[in-house]
Amino acid sequence: MSRHVSSTRRWTVTIAAWLVGILMFFPILWTVLTSFKTEAEAVASPPSFLFFNWTLENYAEVQSRSDYVQHFLNSVTISLGSTAIGLLIAIPAAWAMAFQPTKRTKDLLMWMLSTKMMPPVGVLVPIYLMFRDAGLLDTRLGLTIILTLIDLPIIIWMLYTYFKEIPGEILEAARMDGATLWSEIAYVLTPMAVPGIASTLLLNVILAWNEAFWTLNLTAAKAAPLTAFIASYSSPEGLFYAKLSAASTMAIAPILILGWFSQKQLVRGLTFGAVK
Amino acid sequence: MGSIVLRQVGKAFGELAVIPSIDLEIADGEFVVFVGPSGCGKSTLLRLIAGLEDATSGHILINGQDATDLPPAKRGLSMVFQSYALYPHMSVRANIAFPLKMAGLPKHEIDAKVATAAATLNLTDYLDRKPKQLSGGQRQRVAIGRAIVRQPSAFLFDEPLSNLDAALRVQMRLEISELHQQLGTTMIYVTHDQVEAMTMADKIVVLNRGNIEQVGSPLELYRHPDNLFVAGFIGSPKMNFITGPEAARLGAHTIGVRPEHLRVTTDGGLWSGTVGVAEHLGSDTFLHIQTDTVGTLTVRTSGEVSLNHGDHIGLTPDAAAIHRYDQKGKAIR
Numbered sequence A: 001m002s003r004h005v006s007s008t009r010r011w012t013v014t015i016a017a018w019l020v021g022i023l024m025f026f027p028i029l030w031t032v033l034t035s036f037k038t039e040a041e042a043v044a045s046p047p048s049f050l051f052f053n054w055t056l057e058n059y060a061e062v063q064s065r066s067d068y069v070q071h072f073l074n075s076v077t078i079s080l081g082s083t084a085i086g087l088l089i090a091i092p093a094a095w096a097m098a099f100q101p102t103k104r105t106k107d108l109l110m111w112m113l114s115t116k117m118m119p120p121v122g123v124l125v126p127i128y129l130m131f132r133d134a135g136l137l138d139t140r141l142g143l144t145i146i147l148t149l150i151d152l153p154i155i156i157w158m159l160y161t162y163f164k165e166i167p168g169e170i171l172e173a174a175r176m177d178g179a180t181l182w183s184e185i186a187y188v189l190t191p192m193a194v195p196g197i198a199s200t201l202l203l204n205v206i207l208a209w210n211e212a213f214w215t216l217n218l219t220a221a222k223a224a225p226l227t228a229f230i231a232s233y234s235s236p237e238g239l240f241y242a243k244l245s246a247a248s249t250m251a252i253a254p255i256l257i258l259g260w261f262s263q264k265q266l267v268r269g270l271t272f273g274a275v276k
Numbered sequence B: 001m002g003s004i005v006l007r008q009v010g011k012a013f014g015e016l017a018v019i020p021s022i023d024l025e026i027a028d029g030e031f032v033v034f035v036g037p038s039g040c041g042k043s044t045l046l047r048l049i050a051g052l053e054d055a056t057s058g059h060i061l062i063n064g065q066d067a068t069d070l071p072p073a074k075r076g077l078s079m080v081f082q083s084y085a086l087y088p089h090m091s092v093r094a095n096i097a098f099p100l101k102m103a104g105l106p107k108h109e110i111d112a113k114v115a116t117a118a119a120t121l122n123l124t125d126y127l128d129r130k131p132k133q134l135s136g137g138q139r140q141r142v143a144i145g146r147a148i149v150r151q152p153s154a155f156l157f158d159e160p161l162s163n164l165d166a167a168l169r170v171q172m173r174l175e176i177s178e179l180h181q182q183l184g185t186t187m188i189y190v191t192h193d194q195v196e197a198m199t200m201a202d203k204i205v206v207l208n209r210g211n212i213e214q215v216g217s218p219l220e221l222y223r224h225p226d227n228l229f230v231a232g233f234i235g236s237p238k239m240n241f242i243t244g245p246e247a248a249r250l251g252a253h254t255i256g257v258r259p260e261h262l263r264v265t266t267d268g269g270l271w272s273g274t275v276g277v278a279e280h281l282g283s284d285t286f287l288h289i290q291t292d293t294v295g296t297l298t299v300r301t302s303g304e305v306s307l308n309h310g311d312h313i314g315l316t317p318d319a320a321a322i323h324r325y326d327q328k329g330k331a332i333r
Helices: A007-035 A057-065 A068-099 A105-114 A120-134 A140-165 A168-176 A181-210 A213-217 A226-231 A241-261 A263-270 B042-050 B092-102 B107-120 B136-148 B166-183 B194-200 B218-223 B228-233 B245-249
Strands: B004-013 B016-026 B031-035 B057-062 B077-080 B154-158 B186-191 B203-208 B211-216 B240-243 B254-257 B262-265 B271-280 B284-291 B296-302 B312-317 B323-325
Touching: A007 A241, A057 A241, A068 A105, A068 A140, A068 A181, A068 A226, A068 A241, A105 A140, A120 A140, A120 A213, A140 A181, A140 A213, A168 A181, A168 B077, A181 A241, A181 A263, A213 A226, A226 A241, A241 A263, B004 B042, B016 B042, B016 B057, B016 B211, B031 B042, B031 B194, B042 B077, B042 B154, B042 B186, B077 B136, B092 B107, B092 B136, B107 B136, B136 B166, B166 B186, B166 B194, B186 B194, B194 B218, B203 B218, B203 B228, B211 B218, B211 B228, B228 B240, B228 B254, B228 B323, B240 B245, B240 B296, B245 B254, B262 B296, B271 B296, B284 B312
Parallel strands: B031 B186, B031 B203, B077 B154, B154 B186
Antiparallel strands: B004 B016, B004 B057, B203 B211, B240 B254, B254 B323, B262 B312, B271 B284, B271 B312, B284 B296
């Protein structure tokens, strides 16, 4: 029997949900709107919501002042690169921990997670010096390495959780059916783990794309991704709100589009196994 | 060929010896059932034979060859799991074909064998479905289909019916028995349900705490249980056990009488008592009798008996069917 929900209650909850949704989305919406205003209108008080002189001049200005394409390519390279390398390391690691656990597996997983609890700034100086000595400062390779390292614990944890959901008996059945380790991985495990791997991949691309601390601190010009592109428009005096907004919109648009198209996959992957 | 011999096979997980040491011979074509309470080591024993667990000691011989260190795929055995363990992303056809594909058979041969197996198991109409679109019984048939296509030297069943409802369980029980008649292949079947064991087995192996209590045909175990454990485990309702002076009178520490070997009379009888609960099953009636001298006894009588709670009756055991046990629980013969 389904639970009876009164229509008043349903309306209240719906309105509350919309309010929360709009509240969360509002900053993004405001940024996009501001990007179409002139600098004067951007700081006008009271601000105008929709009725202002819509203009594309900020976009033209931003594109002429800095090379969007190069920043974009840097972002693509480091986010896809770090995700690919991360998955290559994490899939076998999560596999081993899920299906061949030892007494120390749980400790190892907790240790990996604990590295995410430390504030990154705590290791900025040693890492900066190591990067300097290795010639990795302001290189795409350096950024790819650091993003791989900082996201690896999350990737391994996510994949470990997905793999744990796959019943061991199915793998044993494959073994009984004559599958070698390789065919067991190729024909049975991987197809079953695809939703999990896909959502890990998407989430990690998003995390790497938006990562700002390391990308700002370890780059100057050559390897600077879109985060640095946005940052270059934020001045302490706050004079260029419209241009900053245009840059932000341009920087978040690709990942927003990716997220929009993959939302079904993301949600499916993130709730994978939550309900048996 | 499908003979399996266990020689002093033992299994320990760390310090814990789940199976101390077991010797067992299974002849080609036999239907052997491992039965015992949960945690008795019956599934572990099956997994040792399958190769899914490594034996800590002893040897496993399959068709006379030492298979102790062979991986599961090389033992020539098929297994049906309790959870069916079907590949959820593959169609029924692909599931059944999987072992043949792994064996590298040509496609036309695979197709022919899958078609034959599907026909045997009434699965022809479902070949293109995914496992989640099937009922429990159909899933179990797919699991069996996957096991029979590769023509193994023996089938291993790990509690295959415990996820099915009662009616389907009876039907699948018959189907598996028929399959055994048809194929004549060795089958090892693990269950905790003694009705399954009694109805299906050529030979029952009763396990308790990792040890074999008794091996024999269903009726041998029913008629001549070696010890109190087997006597209590085989037979439903359970055998009645009586200790004290009544047992001592017959020169035993414990005597056992099966519910069907007690005769009910309205007066007289060896023991007198009062009916506690009467369970009317239609064909049979189970009476739980509170006796004056020997505790509570269960009696199986015909379905026509119209005794009810509170009725006074007399009970007389069939003298030829009384089992006697010594202090250690061993049968006195």
